[in-house]
Structures are given as C-alpha cells and as structure tokens.
Amino acid sequence: MSTFDVSGGxxxxxxxxxxxxxxxxxxxxxxxxxxxxxxxFAVAVPILGYANVGLAIDGTLPANILSYGLGLGVLAxxxxxxxxRFAPYAxxxxxxxxxxxxxxxxxxxxRLDKAGPLLRKNFPATTNxxxxxxxxIALFIGVMWLLKDHRIxxxxxxxxxxxxxxxxxxxxxxxxxxxxxxxxxxxxxGAFSIQPGEFAKIILTVFFxxxxxVKKDALxxxxxxxxxxxxxxxxxxxxxxxxxxxxxxxxxxxxxxxSSFLFFGLFVVMLYVATERTSWIVFGLLMSFxxxxxxxxxxxxxxxRINAWLDPMAAFGPNPPKQSSEQIGQxxxxxxxxGTVGTGLGQGRSWxxxxxxxxxxxxxxxxxxxxxxxxxxxxxxxxxxxxxGLRTALAARDPFGKLLAVGLSSAFALQVFVVAGxxxxxxxxxxxxxxxLAQGGSSVVANWALIAVLMKISDTARRPAAEPAAEPAxxxxxxxxxxxxxxxxxxxPGQSRGASS
Amino acid sequence: xxxxxxxxxxxGFLAVLWLFVIVAVQVIRSxxxxxxxxxxxxxxxxxPAPAGAGRPPQGQGAPAAAAQQAQARQRRGQPTxxxxxxxxxAGTTVALQGQxxxxxxxxxxxxxxxxxxxxxxxxxxxxxxxxxxTVEDLGSTNGTYLDRQRLTSPMPxxxxxxxxxxxxxxxxxx
Numbered sequence: 001m002s003t004f005d006v007s008g009g010x011x012x013x014x015x016x017x018x019x020x021x022x023x024x025x026x027x028x029x030x031x032x033x034x035x036x037x038x039x040x041f042a043v044a045v046p047i048l049g050y051a052n053v054g055l056a057i058d059g060t061l062p063a064n065i066l067s068y069g070l071g072l073g074v075l076a077x078x079x080x081x082x083x084x085r086f087a088p089y090a091x092x093x094x095x096x097x098x099x100x101x102x103x104x105x106x107x108x109x110x111r112l113d114k115a116g117p118l119l120r121k122n123f124p125a126t127t128n129x130x131x132x133x134x135x136x137i138a139l140f141i142g143v144m145w146l147l148k149d150h151r152i153x154x155x156x157x158x159x160x161x162x163x164x165x166x167x168x169x170x171x172x173x174x175x176x177x178x179x180x181x182x183x184x185x186x187x188x189x190g191a192f193s194i195q196p197g198e199f200a201k202i203i204l205t206v207f208f209x210x211x212x213x214v215k216k217d218a219l220x221x222x223x224x225x226x227x228x229x230x231x232x233x234x235x236x237x238x239x240x241x242x243x244x245x246x247x248x249x250x251x252x253x254x255x256x257x258x259s260s261f262l263f264f265g266l267f268v269v270m271l272y273v274a275t276e277r278t279s280w281i282v283f284g285l286l287m288s289f290x291x292x293x294x295x296x297x298x299x300x301x302x303x304x305r306i307n308a309w310l311d312p313m314a315a316f317g318p319n320p321p322k323q324s325s326e327q328i329g330q331x332x333x334x335x336x337x338x339g340t341v342g343t344g345l346g347q348g349r350s351w352x353x354x355x356x357x358x359x360x361x362x363x364x365x366x367x368x369x370x371x372x373x374x375x376x377x378x379x380x381x382x383x384x385x386x387x388x389g390l391r392t393a394l395a396a397r398d399p400f401g402k403l404l405a406v407g408l409s410s411a412f413a414l415q416v417f418v419v420a421g422x423x424x425x426x427x428x429x430x431x432x433x434x435x436x437l438a439q440g441g442s443s444v445v446a447n448w449a450l451i452a453v454l455m456k457i458s459d460t461a462r463r464p465a466a467e468p469a470a471e472p473a474x475x476x477x478x479x480x481x482x483x484x485x486x487x488x489x490x491x492x493p494g495q496s497r498g499a500s501s
Numbered sequence: 502x503x504x505x506x507x508x509x510x511x512x513g514f515l516a517v518l519w520l521f522v523i524v525a526v527q528v529i530r531s532x533x534x535x536x537x538x539x540x541x542x543x544x545x546x547x548x549p550a551p552a553g554a555g556r557p558p559q560g561q562g563a564p565a566a567a568a569q570q571a572q573a574r575q576r577r578g579q580p581t582x583x584x585x586x587x588x589x590x591a592g593t594t595v596a597l598q599g600q601x602x603x604x605x606x607x608x609x610x611x612x613x614x615x616x617x618x619x620x621x622x623x624x625x626x627x628x629x630x631x632x633x634x635t636v637e638d639l640g641s642t643n644g645t646y647l648d649r650q651r652l653t654s655p656m657p658x659x660x661x662x663x664x665x666x667x668x669x670x671x672x673x674x675x
Contacts, residue, residue, distance in 0.1 A: 031532065044517075048514055049514055052510045096525070100521060344508070344510065345510075370514070377519050377521075377522050380522045384522070384525055387529070388529075397593065397611075397612060397613060398608065
C-alpha cells in the first residue's frame with residue numbers, strides 16, 4: 001500500500017487542479033490557428049472581389065486596394081486577437097464567416113457607389129459602412145471582454161425585457177420623416193440615425209431565454225389535452241399573448257412588418273425548443289396568420305407590400321394599381337439577368353433596382369453580379385453561421401446557454417429568411433437588412449454583438465471541464481429550497497420548501 | 502480590360518467563394534472528429550495526475566516506469582465518460598479527466614441540473630485517493646440514489662451503475 005493511502009481523505013486539491021488545467025490545455029485543441037487561417041481566407045475573398053470590381057469598371061486595380069485590404073485585415077486581426085485573449089476555446093468558424101459576409105457587403109456597396117448618379121439618391125456609403133464595421137468589431141471585442149460568462153445575462157432577465165420594450169417603442173415617439181420609407185424604426189440624433197430594433201433583437205432573446213428557462217416545465221407539463229393539442233393553462237399562456245400583442249402593436253404603430261414577424265417567430269421557436277410541444281408551433285402559426293391578416297387589411301403600407309408580392313409586375317403595366325410597388329419586380333429582373341453564373345462583379349446593372357439597391361435589396365445586386373452560383377454560396381455561408389450557433393446550443397451544458405444560443409441563431413436565421421424570401425418574392429417584402437451584407441450601421445454593429453455572444457457561449461461550451469469552480473466547499477451544504485429563480489408558488493410538490501439540511 | 506480576363510475573374514471569384522464554403526465545411530468536419538479524439542486522449546494524458554497520488558499496488562518501492570505502466574493498464578478499465586441517461590439533459594456527456602464533477606442547480610456546477618428536485622449543490626463525483634471514482638451527496642434535500650439506494654456517505658462508483666438525482670439519471674461509461 002502506498003503511503004498516501006492512509007488518511008482516506010482527498011488528495012491535495014491544488015496539485016490536482018493544476019495538473020488537470022495543464023493537461024486540458026495540452027489535450028484539447030482550441031482551434032485558434034484554424035480560425036486564423038480561415039480569417040486570412042475570409043479577408044482575401046473580398047479583396048479579390050474588390051480588385052475584380054476595379055478591373056471591370058475602371059480597367060485598373062483600384063488605387064486604394066492596399067488600404068482597403070489592410071483595413072479589413074486589421075479589423076479581423078484585432079477581433080481574432082481578442083478571441084485568443086478572451087474566448088480561447090470559441091468556435092473557429094463564426095468569426096471568419098461573419099468577416100467574409102461583412103467584406104462582401106463592403107465590396108458591393110463600393111461597387112454601387114461607383115455607379116454614381118445612375119442609382120437614384122446615391123451617396124457614397126463605403127466609408128461609413130467601413131466605420132460602422134469597425135464600431136461593430138469594437139463592440140464585439142467589448143462583449144468578449146466584459147461578458148465574462150454568458151450566464152451573467154440570466155440575472156438581467158426582466159431588466160432586459162424592459163430595455164427591449166423601451167428600445168422597440170422609442171421610434172414611435174420620434175417624429176416621422178420623409179426618408180423613413182414608410183416604417184418608423186429609426187431614432188435620429190442630428191446627422192445619424194440608429195435602428196433600435198436590431199439591438200432589441202438580442203436583448204429580447206436574453207429575456208426569452210431567461211424566462212423560458214424558469215417557466216418551461218410549467219409550460220410543457222401543466223396542460224390539458226384538447227383535440228390532440230396540449231392547451232397550456234391561462235396564466236402560462238399570458239406571456240405569449242403579451243408578446244403577440246406587442247408584435248402586433250409594433251406593426252400597427254411603426255408599420256414594421258419584419259421586426260414583428262422576427263420577434264414573434266423567435267418566441268415561438270424558443271417556446272418549441274424549451275417545451276418540445278408541437279402545439280406551440282400550431283398556435284404560433286395560427287396567431288401570426290391571424291395577426292397578419294388583420295393588419296394587412298387595415299394598414300395601407302402593409303397592403304402595398306402584399307399587393308407587390310401577389311403581382312410584382314403589376315407596377316410596370318400600362319395602368320399600375322395605386323397601392324403597388326415596382327421594387328420586387330426590379331429585383332426579380334436583376335436576379336434573372338444574373339442567370340446561373342452572373343454578369344461578373346462590376347459588370348451588372350444593379351442600379352436599375354432604383355430603390356435601396358445597397359441596403360434592403362443588396363441580395364438582388366449580388367444575384368445579378370454573382371448569379372445563382374454566388375448567391376447559393378452566400379446563403380450557405382449564412383447557413384453555416386446558423387449551424388455553428390445551433391451546434392453551440394447542443395454543446396452548451398447549461399439550459400440558459402442552450403436557449404440563448406438557439407434564440408440568437410434562430411433570430412439570425414429568421415432575419416435571413418425574411419429578407420431573402422421578401423427579395424425573391426416568396427413572402428411579402430419587409431423592410432429588414434440582410435445581416436452583415438446590407439448597408440446600415442445598426443445592423444452591422446448589432447450582428448457583430450450577436451456573434452460575440454454566440455462565441456462566448458461556445459467558448460464556455462467547448463472549454464475542457466477544468467473550471468475553477470469545480471471544487472465546491474463540501475462542508476457547507478447549500479439550502480435546497482425551491483427554485484430560486486422562479487416566482488413564489490412555482491415549485492414542485494415533492495420539494496420541501498426552505499429546508500436546509 | 503479584355504473580355505477574357507474579366508470572364509476568368511468572374512468565374513474565378515465564384516470558384517474562390519465556393520472554395521471558402523467547402524473549406525469551412527471541412528473545418529466543421531474536422532471539428533466533429535477532433536473533439537472525439539480529444540476526449541479519448543485526454544484521460545490518458547491526465548492519468549498520472551489523480552492516480553499518482555497513490556494507486557500503484559506494487560508499492561512505493563516499484564520503479565516509476567513500472568508504476569506508470571500499471572496505471573496505464575488500470576486506466577484501460579477505468580470509466581472515461583459521465584453520461585446523463587435520463588432527465589432534461591439526457592445525452593450530455595462529460596469527459597472524465599481526473600477533475601471533480603459537481604452536480605446541482607447552481608450555475609457554477611460542472612453539470613447544471615435543470616431539475617426541480619435537485620438542490621443547488623447536490624452531489625459531486627470525484628476520484629478518491631486511490632483514483633477510484635466516488636460519488637458523494639452534498640447534503641441535498643431530496644437525496645442522491647446510487648442504484649435505488651440513498652447515499653449517506655461517499656460511495657465508490659462502478660461503470661454502468663445509475664446515479665439518480667431527481668428526474669436525472671447519470672452513469673459512468675468506459
């Protein structure tokens with residue numbers, strides 16, 4: 001028998017912890033070098049596109065190709081260093097994928113800047129967009145640095161609900177302006193404006209995740225079966241009705257079809273994931289169709305969109321109907337002229353999409369110049385971002401992290417679907433931005449923050465289990481009362497309340 | 502700029518774009534298999550850490566190399582994974598690397614139980630001095646059951662024996 005076997009106690013904790021820490025670092029690859037390589041690739045692709053545009057339009061390489069490349073490279077490099085420092089085990093793909101999309105968006109915006117007066121209301125936006133991307137990366141690093149653990153967010157469940165509601169409601173109180181294109185979703189401070197809805201998306205997901213984590217059992221189990229569907233109790237149904245009404249109110253007061261669809265869809269997805277009850281999806285679909293039908297018949301702005309969706313070409317006819325718009329028709333034509341492999345960067349006529357070719361309809365511009373082949377690649381990149389997010393949710397060990405990752409990635413997916421579906425005429429068009437690609441400061445900044453939170457969750461999930469908290473103080477057992485996150489009265493019958501043993 | 506160059510660039514750009522997507526998918530693929538590989542190799546490299554505290558049955562006089570070999574042999578019979586088989590976390594796997602695994606509703610637990618019958622700090626699973634995995638109840642309200650028997654003191658864990666905490670069932674696997 002060895003000498004250490006006498007006491008029967010535990011081996012020295014410090015030594016063991018040090019040992020596991022060291023071996024974990026050795027054994028589990030943290031994939032940061034893969035990320036660096038992918039990042040180099042992701043910066044190289046937009047630079048190639050940039051050169052391509054310059055050659056096609058001016059016949060020479062663009063003069064500032066070096067500074068553009070360096071700018072994008074430095075942004076990506078700084079973000080990479082921040083990941084190495086603050087989230088060493090994070091997913092290796094999220095950052096390169098986001099960088100590629102952001103870079104491609106910059107190229108297309110620059111290309112449309114060069115179209116000059118051919119594009120209506122064309123003012124150079126590349127510098128601004130680059131600046132916003134920088135700000136987005138800064139926020140990315142800030143989130144990485146300040147958010148030590150995503151579980152901290154759980155403490156702010158109800159605060160984030162209030163913040164999100166304030167952000168969502170704020171634009172309704174600001175005076176409407178001409179350039180708002182029908183939807184009141186901007187807040188203006190002098191020269192620049194922000195879209196608080198983009199940030200509300202993330203904050204609301206935090207609320208949903210925190211709320212559902214506490215409530216999911218009540219929602220899943222306490223229900224009556226009725227015609228094959230599980231009907232939840234009234235008090236559990238309350239929140240979903242409130243969110244539904246809220247999204248309808250956004251629609252009515254701010255006429256923002258996209259956001260209300262996004263928020264409601266997000267809540268339904270998260271409810272489904274949390275409770276595993278199909279009935280929620282049925283309810284969700286019924287309620288969203290009901291809400292959309294009511295609003296579509298009453299709101300003129302929404303009605304125009306629906307008309308344009310039902311008959312995109314009507315606006316080009318000899319006597320166009322009053323409530324119609326030619327945007328979708330123009331986009332469909334640009335997609336068609338792109339064909340399978342596209343006209344090539346810089347060789348299309350994307351300015352023929354008269355309205356918002358750089359922002360809402362940037363997919364049309366891409367579809368024309370890169371064709372179906374390029375558009376499919378872009379959609380796949382979006383799909384990979386969502387896949388990495390859902391993978392993170394699967395790997396996460398805590399329910400809050402799981403729900404948050406699912407929520408953030410489905411918000412991202414829903415937004416891509418809403419924009420792509422709208423632009424291609426699958427669903428009625430809604431004024432939302434394509435994440436990272438489209439011109440628009442708030443969108444870029446908010447989506448970088450979203451990626452940062454996802455990476456932070458994946459860092460926790462993929463980190464080998466050698467956490468400092470792995471050594472509890474066993475001498476002081478915690479009181480095992482009812483769920484301390486739940487409201488009083490929410491507990492399981494089998495649990496003795498407040499008993500500490 | 503000649504048409505040929507532009508055509509080559511146009512198709513080249515699409516090719517590069519797709520190459521990026523394909524490489525990204527390859528990274529995902531290697532990621533899938535690498536994590537498994539890491540889980541398989543990690544316990545072996547950590548083996549000396551817990552067992553070094555006193556497992557070798559040959560006694561303290563045995564040469565270090567022989568002791569290590571013996572450990573390696575024993576390691577092979579040792580569990581490498583902790584698997585949640587029932588409850589809301591069913592399917593979760595934690596690689597055993599010689600560290601203590603805490604179970605409970607507290608956020609800093611290794612496995613955060615989302616179970617109304619679980620206490621904040623419910624139980625822990627750790628290798629004892631002899632490197633034998635052991636489960637200990639940390640004074641939970643509803644108790645920890647090792648194969649239908651409520652734990653009153655730390656008990657050695659065998660592979661495949663279910664530990665029940667509320668609605669959650671956990672077991673060690675090789």
